[in-house]
Amino acid sequence: MRSQHIKASLLAVATVLTVSAQAQQDSTTAGIEAYREALQDGNPADLYVDSGAEIWKKKAGPKEASLEKCDLGLGAGKVKGAYAQLPRYFKDTNKVQDLESRLLTCMEKLQGVDTAPIIKAGFNSPQKADLVALSAYVSSESKGMKVKVSMAHPKERQMYDLGRRLFYYEAGPYDFACATCHGQDGKRIRLQDLPYIPSAEGAAKGWTTWPAYRVSSGQMWSMQWRINDCFRQQRFPEPIYASDVTVAISSFMAGNSNGSVMQTPGIKR
Amino acid sequence: MMTFKKKTTVALSLIAAMTAGTVFAAPPALPKDGSWGPGAGDANFDAMMQSGFQNKGIATTDRLKQDPTQKLCSNPVLAESPKTAALREKLQAENEASIKYPSDGKWMGDWKNGEKIAQSGRGLTWTDKAGEANGGNCYNCHQISKQELSYGTIGPSLYNYGKLRGNSEEIMKYTWGKIYNAKATNVCSLMPRAGSMGIMTEAQIRDLMALLLDPESPVNK
Numbered sequence: 442m443r444s445q446h447i448k449a450s451l452l453a454v455a456t457v458l459t460v461s462a463q464a465q466q467d468s469t470t471a472g473i474e475a476y477r478e479a480l481q482d483g484n485p486a487d488l489y490v491d492s493g494a495e496i497w498k499k500k501a502g503p504k505e506a507s508l509e510k511c512d513l514g515l516g517a518g519k520v521k522g523a524y525a526q527l528p529r530y531f532k533d534t535n536k537v538q539d540l541e542s543r544l545l546t547c548m549e550k551l552q553g554v555d556t557a558p559i560i561k562a563g564f565n566s567p568q569k570a571d572l573v574a575l576s577a578y579v580s581s582e583s584k585g586m587k588v589k590v591s592m593a594h595p596k597e598r599q600m601y602d603l604g605r606r607l608f609y610y611e612a613g614p615y616d617f618a619c620a621t622c623h624g625q626d627g628k629r630i631r632l633q634d635l636p637y638i639p640s641a642e643g644a645a646k647g648w649t650t651w652p653a654y655r656v657s658s659g660q661m662w663s664m665q666w667r668i669n670d671c672f673r674q675q676r677f678p679e680p681i682y683a684s685d686v687t688v689a690i691s692s693f694m695a696g697n698s699n700g701s702v703m704q705t706p707g708i709k710r
Numbered sequence: 711m712m713t714f715k716k717k718t719t720v721a722l723s724l725i726a727a728m729t730a731g732t733v734f735a736a737p738p739a740l741p742k743d744g745s746w747g748p749g750a751g752d753a754n755f756d757a758m759m760q761s762g763f764q765n766k767g768i769a770t771t772d773r774l775k776q777d778p779t780q781k782l783c784s785n786p787v788l789a790e791s792p793k794t795a796a797l798r799e800k801l802q803a804e805n806e807a808s809i810k811y812p813s814d815g816k817w818m819g820d821w822k823n824g825e826k827i828a829q830s831g832r833g834l835t836w837t838d839k840a841g842e843a844n845g846g847n848c849y850n851c852h853q854i855s856k857q858e859l860s861y862g863t864i865g866p867s868l869y870n871y872g873k874l875r876g877n878s879e880e881i882m883k884y885t886w887g888k889i890y891n892a893k894a895t896n897v898c899s900l901m902p903r904a905g906s907m908g909i910m911t912e913a914q915i916r917d918l919m920a921l922l923l924d925p926e927s928p929v930n931k
Binding site: 592595596598599600601602603605606607609610611612613614615616617618620621622624625627628629630631632633635639640641644673674676677678679680681684685686687689696697699700 | 735736737738740746747748749750754755758759761762763764765766769770771773774775776779780783784785786834835836837847849850851860861862863864893900902903907908909
């Protein structure tokens with residue numbers, strides 16, 4: 442039933458895409474808004490949410506355990522609202538963690554999984570697919586809730602500050618920083634509008650809409666995947682999955698978005 | 711009257727924000743002295759960068775090393791501070807000194823090739839191969855010919871570039887310099903240094919020059 446509904450919605454999306462391609466003059470925004478509307482009841486990301494929920498409950502790893510006792514910050518097993526408060530400081534690891542780095546910790550501790558091969562694997566690999574689905578599921582459990590990221594712990598504030606410094610860090614053959622594209626309001630690359638990340642509103646445009654299903658590639662992308670591809674386009678070397686670099690930039694975006702409403706999982710061009 | 715209007719607007723937008731459920735708290739401001747906060751000094755930041763990236767394809771971690779221009783422009787407070795005025799002049803001069811003008815004095819190539827180069831956004835990512843020709847990425851940020859509607863707005867419009875400026879020797883030299891190293895005229899320009907960083911070959915720059923300056927180019931029609 443659900444997949445039929447989603448198929449119908451995808452057809453509607455295809456129609457909207459064709460029409461808007463002809464009419465497009467200044468911005469893709471109108472088109473994207475239209476297909477967001479068409480997909481309101483049938484975002485293909487829902488399929489990933491469902492499979493993520495199953496993975497969450499499934500026994501796996503040498504310890505034959507599920508992730509149901511994973512503490513995402515609100516206590517063991519509490520998923521509702523957890524994503525809206527990440528990244529945050531965790532006492533057991535003595536680290537600030539985003540969702541995906543925290544899921545790795547739970548896989549190690551609860552399931553006894555060796556996460557090194559998962560970290561190394563590409564985003565299109567089956568090893569990463571579980572994390573992408575899990576991030577769709579966990580983020581969906583914060584949909585409609587306000588971003589509430591703490592900067593009270595010194596390590597949380599430090600991660601935000603490191604992320605802000607990284608945002609402005611210019612390097613590589615193109616002299617690009619995150620700020621090159623996302624450091625001014627109202628700009629675009631080709632027809633793609635660019636959120637101005639240092640502002641609350643701009644940061645929210647990015648932070649509250651990922652993870653997201655990408656219509657153009659037919660893929661579900663986690664936040665880590667989104668960040669990874671930004672650095673690729675920046676002509677930087679590859680950020681290591683779940684490294685502090687990725688958590689820091691997330692902390693910067695999340696911290697700037699405080700008070701805005703989570704719309705996850707999102708749907709993108 | 712003005713005050714009243716202002717107040718009404720503020721009140722209305724507050725109400726609008728509240729009904730929409732979106733009241734944004736302002737993000738913390740950057741320290742005014744150009745520092746990054748107590749936990750984000752050089753040692754911590756460098757450690758994070760060194761442990762956070764890996765080589766992939768042609769994009770190796772040595773790309774993270776900054777030259778002095780990149781270093782200055784990575785600090786939005788210091789980059790505009792009166793304290794760095796002398797440094798900015800020095801760096802601008804260094805960038806200018808790295809510009810190589812065409813050895814044979816030929817400024818312009820083929821605008822048709824230039825258009826292809828301007829369209830291409832390829833080059834130097836970890837999914838690109840070594841030795842492949844790089845694209846100019848020009849339309850990503852600039853309007854150029856009127857026919858191409860899909861253009862970015864980070865840079866100024868270049869439509870009618872040559873028509874507005876002519877193609878005197880002075881304009882040729884200025885334009886070559888802008889493409890070769892935009893940081894020679896504006897040290898924290900957002901535009902890549904196509905020549906100095908080896909992104910574009912001399913032949914490619916000639917073709918881009920023709921796209922902008924050849925009277926036959928659609929840019930000048």
